[in-house]
Amino acid sequence: MEHSIKISKEACQGCVNCIRVCPTEAIRVVKGEISIIDELCVDCGECLRACGRSALGIYEDDWNKIKESSPVNIIADPSFFAQFCHYPKPDNLEEVLLSLGFNTLIDEAEDAFDLAAYAIAQFINRSPKTSLPVISVYCPSVLRLIQTKFPELLPRIVPVLSPLEIAGTLWRMKTNSDVPLTLLAPCPAKITMAREPQSKNLFPLTNGVTVRRVARSIMAEGDIHVESKAVHKKRNNRWIQWARRYGEARHVQAFSDRKLTVLAVSGMNNTLDILQELELGRLRGVDFIECRVCDTGCVGGVGTADSRFLANLRLINMETEWEITPKELSRVEELYAMDIWSITKEYQPRPRLPLSDNVADAMVKLQQMKEIYNGLPHIDCGSCGRPSCQAMAEEIVRGNGSVTDCIFKLRDGISALANQIVKLSESQPHTFKREGKK
Amino acid sequence: MGAPVCMEYRIEGNDFMEAGAASNNIKKTLKMLGIESAICTRAAIVTYEAEINLVIHANGGMLKAVISEDKIEITAEDKGPGIPDIKKAMTEGFTTASNQAREMGFGAGMGLPNIKRNSDAFEIESTLGVGTVMKSTVFFNKK
Numbered sequence: 001m002e003h004s005i006k007i008s009k010e011a012c013q014g015c016v017n018c019i020r021v022c023p024t025e026a027i028r029v030v031k032g033e034i035s036i037i038d039e040l041c042v043d044c045g046e047c048l049r050a051c052g053r054s055a056l057g058i059y060e061d062d063w064n065k066i067k068e069s070s071p072v073n074i075i076a077d078p079s080f081f082a083q084f085c086h087y088p089k090p091d092n093l094e095e096v097l098l099s100l101g102f103n104t105l106i107d108e109a110e111d112a113f114d115l116a117a118y119a120i121a122q123f124i125n126r127s128p129k130t131s132l133p134v135i136s137v138y139c140p141s142v143l144r145l146i147q148t149k150f151p152e153l154l155p156r157i158v159p160v161l162s163p164l165e166i167a168g169t170l171w172r173m174k175t176n177s178d179v180p181l182t183l184l185a186p187c188p189a190k191i192t193m194a195r196e197p198q199s200k201n202l203f204p205l206t207n208g209v210t211v212r213r214v215a216r217s218i219m220a221e222g223d224i225h226v227e228s229k230a231v232h233k234k235r236n237n238r239w240i241q242w243a244r245r246y247g248e249a250r251h252v253q254a255f256s257d258r259k260l261t262v263l264a265v266s267g268m269n270n271t272l273d274i275l276q277e278l279e280l281g282r283l284r285g286v287d288f289i290e291c292r293v294c295d296t297g298c299v300g301g302v303g304t305a306d307s308r309f310l311a312n313l314r315l316i317n318m319e320t321e322w323e324i325t326p327k328e329l330s331r332v333e334e335l336y337a338m339d340i341w342s343i344t345k346e347y348q349p350r351p352r353l354p355l356s357d358n359v360a361d362a363m364v365k366l367q368q369m370k371e372i373y374n375g376l377p378h379i380d381c382g383s384c385g386r387p388s389c390q391a392m393a394e395e396i397v398r399g400n401g402s403v404t405d406c407i408f409k410l411r412d413g414i415s416a417l418a419n420q421i422v423k424l425s426e427s428q429p430h431t432f433k434r435e436g437k438k
Numbered sequence: 439m440g441a442p443v444c445m446e447y448r449i450e451g452n453d454f455m456e457a458g459a460a461s462n463n464i465k466k467t468l469k470m471l472g473i474e475s476a477i478c479t480r481a482a483i484v485t486y487e488a489e490i491n492l493v494i495h496a497n498g499g500m501l502k503a504v505i506s507e508d509k510i511e512i513t514a515e516d517k518g519p520g521i522p523d524i525k526k527a528m529t530e531g532f533t534t535a536s537n538q539a540r541e542m543g544f545g546a547g548m549g550l551p552n553i554k555r556n557s558d559a560f561e562i563e564s565t566l567g568v569g570t571v572m573k574s575t576v577f578f579n580k581k
Contacts, residue, residue: 151475152475152476152478152479276458276462279479279482280458280461280482280483280486281483281552349475351469351475352469352470354469354470354471354472354473355470355471355472356472357472358472359471359472359473359507359508359578360507362470362471362472363441363442363443363471363505363506363507366443366467366470366471367441367443370443394470
């Protein structure tokens with residue numbers, strides 16, 4: 001599975017902070033260097049947060065090169081609009097971006113997010129009660145978590161493309177062009193999405209750079225004053241609210257005829273908990289679940305520039321028009337009919353490999369694993385390069401590693417050996433005189 | 439044929455925070471054995487509901503899972519108050535859970551019916567004042 005986590009081997013000291021926070025246990029330290037098991041990585045960025053040495057980063061395209069090209073076409077993640085204290089209103093930022101020579105796809109984004117929210121509302125209303133709640137995967141890491149850890153939930157995923165992709169498609173249809181389009185993404189997961197789109201034949205997004213990179217380069221320009229104030233039209237800002245928790249659910253509600261029961265959670269632990277509760281069938285009576293692996297939502301992404309708390313506050317204070325006008329409704333119905341919003345590839349599970357492809361054999365290995373595990377110290381220190389003693393026992397039976405990778409086992413071995421050496425040194429040949437005997 | 443894998447958990451009464459750990463573990467183990475994910479989920483639901491029952495009603499007890507090549511057998515055993523009317527307890531929506539449990543979102547009267555629905559074989563025996571033993575079996579190669 002492709003991911004956008006970059007490792008700097010020079011900066012990595014081989015500490016084990018990252019391997020212990022990884023929710024899918026995808027990281028190992030081998031010979032003093034970290035490595036990521038690509039199939040397990042869900043691009044959540046928890047490892048980046050845990051690394052104190054900046055040894056982990058986001059693999060993004062080169063913004064300096066992109067911004068020199070002309071024209072620069074960008075589609076900005078909603079979180080981008082919450083990064084600037086200079087420009088608390090999206091309108092101001094829109095003008096600034098224009099004055100810097102960037103063509104930002106805001107009309108398309110407004111349309112695409114309206115369309116996605118409308119399509120989700122339609123899907124919920126069409127779904128029989130037994131298949132509710134359905135779950136949004138606007139957060140690409142949530143999709144990957146479901147694929148790897150909760151494959152039973154795949155049928156509950158709303159089959160609607162990411163509005164960021166839809167916006168790209170709309171723009172390509174309108175302009176009929178194949179010039180590069182750059183996504184400003186708040187996290188590695190959305191950068192991967194730009195590289196590995198879910199949509200049909202089009203490759204709507206070309207490049208992915210972080211919100212942080214672009215926001216910082218704009219901040220570096222200082223306070224930009226823009227002369228004309230009347231060029232833009234009135235914005236409803238609904239789509240920007242998707243950057244905070246509950247924004248998407250609120251938008252879906254705006255297009256729904258009945259009052260929806262929604263759960264909106266953010267943060268990795270909450271996301272894992274809610275997915276588990278859903279799998280256990282505990283969430284009856286809920287219509288829609290919105291979850292984001294980053295705390296507070298996309299403004300909490302590892303690739304953002306400003307404090308997630310301030311960014312969240314700006315979104316709360318942002319004027320947002322939730323009332324859908326008849327004109328907007330007919331526009332969204334027209335787009336809905338075009339079928340540019342639904343997924344075309346079915347989401348496939350990505351389960352972990354079993355211990356063996358034969359149950360009897362796997363059971364033997366499981367017993368061995370249990371025995372190995374029982375001999376380990378159970379403190380999950382990470383010194384063996386694995387996230388836990390359990391993971392270590394599993395790798396040994398899979399043939400990757402030995403018990404002496406555990407420093408405690410190694411120490412036990414050395415101490416046993418040392419004792420033996422002392423014992424051997426005490427035994428003397430019979431011809432030697434005993435000490436103390438004259 | 440390998441020896442069956444046994445997993446045993448002591449479940450504490452009224453400990454709502456810990457509920458779910460055993461079920462999670464059992465699901466993980468089944469997945470490692472390469473059992474189809476729909477079956478894993480059914481076994482996880484049975485274990486989870488049994489665990490919750492021990493927490494809410496029985497003031498704790500033992501949860502045991504025995505995995506063999508073709509099935510998983512889940513046994514929940516307690517020395518709780520016992521169930522006066524099993525037939526009634528098997529009815530959806532019937533509950534005797536405490537207010538505390540219900541405030542936490544448990545005790546909706548779906549536990550036992552849910553276990554039965556997800557089991558291929560199911561038995562329950564209860565004696566007032568002595569305790570309850572519940573056994574559920576899920577086969578691996580049966581839908």
